[in-house]
Amino acid sequence: MTMLSHAKARINNRLARLVGTTPFRLLNQKPMVSFTFDDVPKTAVTVGAEILKEYSSLGTFYVAGSLLDSPSPLWTAASGDDIVALHRDGHEIGCHTFSHRQTCDLDAAAMAAEIERNGRFLRSLDDTIRIENFAYPFGVAAVLRKSQLGTMFRSSRGIFPGVNSGKVDLQFLYAIPLISGQIDCDAIDRTYDEALRCNGWVVFYGHDVAASPSPYGCSPQLLRHALEAASRRNIQALTMSQALSSAGA
Numbered sequence: 496m497t498m499l500s501h502a503k504a505r506i507n508n509r510l511a512r513l514v515g516t517t518p519f520r521l522l523n524q525k526p527m528v529s530f531t532f533d534d535v536p537k538t539a540v541t542v543g544a545e546i547l548k549e550y551s552s553l554g555t556f557y558v559a560g561s562l563l564d565s566p567s568p569l570w571t572a573a574s575g576d577d578i579v580a581l582h583r584d585g586h587e588i589g590c591h592t593f594s595h596r597q598t599c600d601l602d603a604a605a606m607a608a609e610i611e612r613n614g615r616f617l618r619s620l621d622d623t624i625r626i627e628n629f630a631y632p633f634g635v636a637a638v639l640r641k642s643q644l645g646t647m648f649r650s651s652r653g654i655f656p657g658v659n660s661g662k663v664d665l666q667f668l669y670a671i672p673l674i675s676g677q678i679d680c681d682a683i684d685r686t687y688d689e690a691l692r693c694n695g696w697v698v699f700y701g702h703d704v705a706a707s708p709s710p711y712g713c714s715p716q717l718l719r720h721a722l723e724a725a726s727r728r729n730i731q732a733l734t735m736s737q738a739l740s741s742a743g744a
């Protein structure tokens with residue numbers, strides 16, 4: 496990203512939190528947690544999904560079709576077969592833009608084309624994949640694209656840190672990094688304790704799950720801690736779709 500594009504993204508993200516919001520009151524009966532993985536690195540599937548399974552939990556994996564099977568300096572990417580395997584195991588497949596371009600760089604037609612292409616790509620992998628939820632590439636929301644996303648998705652997740660509770664903007668859901676350099680076990684515990692106090696919905700986001708993760712991923716131990724600490728507090732891990740249904744959305 497250029498400096499100008501960075502500045503545009505930052506301003507868009509700030510505005511998107513404040514402007515064009517349609518508040519929705521979450522009606523969940525008890526606190527919830529969702530584990531989400533973006534892009535999708537191979538280890539999110541081979542390690543992350545396996546650890547979720549140990550806790551009988553399901554995750555949400557936000558796919559940008561162009562990134563699958565493509566080389567990355569950060570990690571080995573998942574394949575189309577990996578995504579199909581996740582889907583058949585009951586995990587939710589979510590939507591990024593196909594090209595992974597940030598939404599504030601797209602006009603309405605380009606945005607629609609990105610989503611159409613990603614949806615078509617995912618249905619070509621398995622035509623029973625249903626896309627209901629979106630995550631902003633780079634976590635950057637676009638003030639002008641939010642209402643458009645609202646017509647296509649039940650929710651859009653950013654990376655603005657916070658626990659979702661009470662009145663939320665479904666097209667600007669907060670999320671907490673499950674990223675080894677950004678959160679530790681104590682901070683995860685404090686996040687859950689806050690969720691218990693406010694009957695909140697914690698949405699974690701991350702990428703790879705590896706012993707030596709990228710700067711955007713986490714270790715298997717951190718993911719295990721997040722699952723263990725949730726289960727100790729009786730906080731149920733749900734996919735984004737399941738959590739939204741529990742919240743009456």
Ligand SMILES: [Zn+2]
Nearest residue numbers: 533534632633
């Ligand atoms: Zn991404």
